[in-house]
Amino acid sequence: MKQSSLLRSSKQGRRTNSFNLSVIKNKTAMTHHLLKASKETVHLGGFSHLLKPALTIDSGDTVDVETYTGYYVYDKAPPEFVTPEFLDICQNFLPERKIAGGPHLLTGPIYIRDAEPGDVLEVQLDAIAPSVPVGFNAIRPGWGALRHQFPQPALRFIPLDLANNIAEFPAGAGIKIPLKPFFGILGVATPETSRTSVPPGSYGGNIDNRELQAGSRLFLPxxxxxxxxxxxDGHSAQGDGEVNVTAIETSMNGRITLKLRKDLKLTTPIAETPTHIITMGFAQTLDEALELALKNMIDFLERFANLSPEDAYVLCSLAVNFHITQVVNSPQKGVHGMLAKSILSNTVNL
Structure with missing residues (x-):
């Protein structure tokens, strides 16, 4: 049976500064859902298969989803950061929805009917936009690439110019950072009762890959x-490495389409942007993470471009760019390889 192409063109999702969270009726069989963040639909600190789903959908459904960030700093934040809905979550959080000690407030989980272990979840990122005009950056003691050089905690709130899609930092310096919003955490539950939200892994989680902007797709086992x-874990802007532990952390709205891929088998996440295929490696050292990202790219080229292992290895040296995703989500560091789709033939299929 001919299978669908991973490399088909992906229309770039339009980013807006005031994303509309309204439910949309569709003439097709697929359904559009609204998942607002509330104390009943968020969970804190990790993943668990024991959590009651916040929403149940069918494969192919689209979800307008609302997320908040900054649960542990809301009492220090400016008024623009703390909406009434977010304040209600923080002040009336349900203890049973705290899973582990991670700092991340996540919306979900979403249950997809007929999804079974061994299947793959395709997460199509249709639109992503900040929902408030301010984000924060925090240095946390004992964390970061230079934790010994910068041991003191520091919290900064950074205004976002949503009209011009930039953030100036430091204030008054004239340094203007383009906003390129994405979700730092996109993940599924595992058989463990409790898994912290800090490190990424085969389930996705705290990937912190800035390439996963609107118009991209992520494939998760x-x-x-x-x-x-x-x-x-919305991020309005982040550099590769995320070296001081955080990006511009921002409450974020998005539109996602979730599809079951029973025709695809994966053991680790893979992603597609409008221009690139991305493989990932997560490990305790950058050397190990690079090795895994490289092996995963070779595997992709073997399976989907019909290359021999040696030819795939050579092609990776000639044409694949490897980036440090993040170095701070202890104990897992991340490296991702980027293969330009433009160099591949049209015969590359899943």
Whole structure:
């Protein structure tokens, strides 16, 4: 049976500064859902297959999803950062929805009907936009690439110019950072009762890959019935490495389409942007993470471009760019390889 192409063109999702969270009726069989963040639909600190789903959908459905960030700093934030809905979550959080000690407030999980272990979840990122005009950056003691050089905690709130899609930092310096919003955490539950949200892994999670902007797709292995997908950790801007532990952390709205891929088998996440295929490696050292990202790219080229292992290895040296995704989500560092789709033939299929 001919299978669908991973490399078909992907229309770039339009980013807006005031994303509309309204439910949309569709003439097709697929359904559009609204998943607002509330104390009943968020969870804190990690992933668990024991969590009650916040939403149940069918494969191919689209979800307008709302996420908040900054649970542990809301009481220090300016008024623009703390909406009434976010304040209600923070002040009336349900203890049973705290999973582990991670700092991330996630929306979900979303249960996808008929999803089974061994399937793959395709997460199509249709639109992503900040929902408030301010984000924060925090240095946390004992964390970061230079934790010994910068041991003191520091919290900065950074205004976002949503009209011009920039953030000036430091204030008054004239240094203007383009806003390129994405979700740092996109992940599914695993058989473990409790898994912290800090490190990424085969389930996705805290990937912190700035390439996963609107118009991209992420493919995640499924480990438990229903997949139990959660999303959050919005970033308005981040450099590769995320070296001081955080990006511009921002409450974020998005539109996602979730599809089951029973025709595809994966053991680790893979992604597609409008221009590139991305493989990932997560490990305790950058050397190990690079090795895994490279092996995953070779595997992709073997399976989907019909190259021999040696030819794939050579092509990676000639044409694949490897980037440091992040070095701070202890104990896992991340490296991702980027292969330009423009160099591939039209015969590359899943």
């Amino acid at each position: 499924i480990f438990v019935p229903g997949a139990l997908f959660s999303i959050g």
